[in-house]
Amino acid sequence: MLKLLYHKRILTFLCGGTVFLALLFTAAYSSAQDEEIVLTIPESTSRPAVVFPHELHTESYDCLECHHNYDETGENVLDESDLEDGNPDILCGACHTPKSKVHQREAFHRQCMGCHEKFIFNKRPTGPVLCGECHVKKED
Numbered sequence: 510m511l512k513l514l515y516h517k518r519i520l521t522f523l524c525g526g527t528v529f530l531a532l533l534f535t536a537a538y539s540s541a542q543d544e545e546i547v548l549t550i551p552e553s554t555s556r557p558a559v560v561f562p563h564e565l566h567t568e569s570y571d572c573l574e575c576h577h578n579y580d581e582t583g584e585n586v587l588d589e590s591d592l593e594d595g596n597p598d599i600l601c602g603a604c605h606t607p608k609s610k611v612h613q614r615e616a617f618h619r620q621c622m623g624c625h626e627k628f629i630f631n632k633r634p635t636g637p638v639l640c641g642e643c644h645v646k647k648e649d
Contacts, residue, residue, distance in 0.1 A: 572592050
């Protein structure tokens with residue numbers, strides 16, 4: 510009888526733990542960023558939008574290497590806890606507007622191409638640096 514009670518407790522613990530892990534995984538996965546993010550500049554119609562492989566970058570780089578809020582000394586003071594899915598304040602266009610010092614188009618080009626060009630300079634594999642490599646027309 511004692512053995513049966515022991516096995517029931519172990520079974521209950523394992524089932525409860527499995528449910529807990531499943532819920533934890535679901536919550537973590539549901540708050541994750543999209544694998545790809547479409548980068549658009551609302552007032553730009555000359556080139557197609559860019560499909561940015563966000564997941565590819567998050568696997569290799571710290572979030573604060575791209576997401577930033579610089580203070581007057583040039584230090585990135587962005588709190589990484591602000592980087593949650595759905596927060597409109599972390600979108601590039603929230604700060605980089607047509608009236609800001611660095612417009613959104615310029616910010617994208619500096620950030621993306623600047624990083625890729627550093628990799629080329631250091632003879633490391635990298636992403637695209639030419640217009641048509643990022644601004645790809647969709648095939649109908």
